[in-house]
Amino acid sequence: MPELPEVETVRQGLAKWVAGRRIAAATVHHPRAIRRHVPGPDHFSAVLAGRTVVDVSRRGKYLWLPLDSGDAVVGHLGMSGQLLMQPPGTPDEKHLRVRFAFDDDGPELRFVDQRTFGGLAVSEGGAELPAEIAHIARDPMDPLFSDAGFVTALRRRRTEVKRALLDQTLISGVGNIYADEALWRAKLHGARPTDALTGPAALRLLGHVRDVLAEAIVAGGTSFDALYVNVNGESGYFDRRLNAYGREGEPCRRCGAPIRREHFMNRSSFSCPRCQPRPRSRG
DNA sequence: GAACCCACCTGTAGGC
């Protein structure tokens, strides 16, 4: 599942391959992939033809391609999205949704997405920061991310700490997997109330979030080759050394207790029952 | 305004 490290790896790969290139044609193969582009597929194609990609930017799990027109192509990979560079003529992927051909006849950019949770849209005037993602908080790898501001906002919330970590308007880039990993490192159960966290504890948690993401970016970067900008995740992600996520019944690497799995927000949470005891009360 | 819940989507794994 693409979280911040995977998206950052894609961003770095795309920047090398599409920055400075002029789009010859953008072809929509599945309308759902551009459902956020309200004017529809024809408009999507028309407004992109002839435009030059200036750069590739990211905030949290969102990517956007600033264009020379001042607009931007904004995208989210969702659960299964991939942005691939492919030589023209390569057989279409089964789940090819959008194809970008360039006027230099070099490698195409293809948006492939099995489950179509992801999508692309053109953001008018969005080269600097697309309005569609202005509500997304900065991510902890962003130099302008405010640690103090995060701690204050977190402790002001009346919710559970894992819910808060997954709230992209509070801190972006963290998904279910890295939230579990950061909580394991911080020895905190995800159900701990945010307003009961001390300032130093919140700051320590943030440090663990940042460490997990930074280590994953390094690991993710090693799993992608230069041309094939792969977001599949299997080779990159599961090679990484996870301490909690997906380890139900396996011994905690810290204390040996079997990792437990709990249902939370229609998904699974993994934690150590000894290192991360459930809070005695929700208050 | 904040917090919470659920639909969206499809391939895979497991049970029968």
Added chain:
DNA sequence: TGCCTACAGGTGGGTT
């Protein structure tokens, strides 16, 4: 072997 169900989970819109 084939069918059915549960599961995976980020986001946004609707509800509380």
